[in-house]
Amino acid sequence: MSVDILVVAEQRDGVLNRATLEAVVAGQGLSKDLGLDLSVLVLGKNIGDLANDLCVGVKEVLIAEHEKVGDYTADGYCAAIKQIVAKEAPKYILFSHTYMVRDYSSKLAAALNRQLVSDCVGYKMDGESPVFVRQIFQGKIDADFTFSGDGANLVSFQVGAFNADNLDSGTSGEVRDAGVAFDEIEVRTKVLDIFEGVKQEVDLSKAERIVSVGRGIKKPENMDLMNELAAVLDAELAASRPVCDDGWLPLDRQVGSSGQTVTPSLYLAVGISGAIQHIVGMKNSGTIVAINKDPHAPIFDIADYGVVGDLFEVVPALIAAVKEIR
């Protein structure tokens, strides 16, 4: 048996991370475009049911089941996957670019002496070969990457780059044990516990309207202006990560991949550039408005209304205009 395209699944306590399905969708696309088979690999403990569930739309699901990969560690995952790659010789190894994948995918590539293109927003075909696209400069510029050589090429896709609803569940695959020799594997790190951070005092996920502040605000003193804007709109105040990091707003008001996910009917982003880690937390909002002085700020790509201008001029004017009209 051998493998062409291998998607590495992500699970914790037997629960699949939904982003895995996005990587499977990407894999199905590549499988069609390149005429290659698609397999999925699951590592963990007590993952039998999960492996069965994953048997749709793929040729097979490989499992590597053992204590040593019971809790995720970079050591355990890399060593196990390295053995599997040596046996199965996949041409592509695909991931969804989650925090877990950030932690081990490039170590794995280094251990395999191969390359990884991380955090891709998609791929396009150039004749027979795929060109992978990833963002640089925090989403302001895109870059095309290609691989030369056949060895295992590693690619991770940005969360949200593919839609899990597009999963083609046509075929049903089989589960196969990957036959990893776990006794050879040494895990040096020890996972102690998993816990939730700051107590969430505000639940922004229920907010009707949100005014969200980014680093463009420059100084904590300027938060007053944002408070005023939020007040006239009867909105909750939220922020991008740097604003919370600096303590200008409590951590539980941070929107994004490491903060809250929100879906208000109005999301007004002020002085926020629109890095992907912020966007994943708010892109499903109803009406998105962005105020930013940089016309190329990525936030404008997902906005419905955009104001290109200095927030210190635009916001006071907007406060006045809203007061008048409400």
Add this chain to the structure above:
Amino acid sequence: MKIIVCMKQVPVQDSLLKITDDNTWVHEDELNWEINESDNYAMEAALRLKEEHGGEVVLLSMGPDRVKESIKQGLAKGVERALHINNEDFTTRDPFINAKLLAAAIKQESPDLVLTGLQADDTGFGQTGPILAEYLGLPHTSIVMEIEKSNGGIKVKRELEGGWFQSVELPLPALLSIQSGSNQLRYATIKGIMMAKKKEIKSLTLADLGLAEDEVDDSNSSLNFNRIFIPEKTKKAEIFEGDPKEIAAKLADKLKNEAKVF
């Protein structure tokens, strides 16, 4: 504890970027530069560990001559000394080649702990830390927010998605990738700036690192950085520009009568 902090100099965050004619990079000559954000937090974490447990913090930066300015900022904040891999002659954008160079410099120092930033804000690979760990044979963990010493090793708090965290224990020596926001950053003091003038910035050449030119040549890489471009807009925002008062009135009207959000 001897700690090495990897620091990359990147264009300042608000830079207006212009793509070069051959579409391979941005014009660098008009840019201003600063220490990569998460690297600043890595440096802060290292300085705090040193202050608590003693030892030495060594800064490691690869880049052209201009990175010395950023190195000096680190020295002024309390870093003991610095290593500078001057790459005026062999710029590479392959994270694996980069890591090979950094690893060669780190090996010569045999540190107890290596800290990197989580990701560089220019190329945004987020790969160098874990690659270095593999090249150096060190256990690692990334997206680290807090570090404390624990029996013989260290215990760290790392970030997971959506406001969750995890505690992980590692033996030393180890490598950690540090996330932004993990501590309040310090400013350099006048005294620190004065003292920095006497601190050593050791320049390292390929020969010093025991590497040959073809080992760090991008064109031998199996990963090709083909071209860069401004992304196509996927959604058409209605854009307002001009007099703030007029724009504000228009926007307020749209929000009320078109989007009906209040």
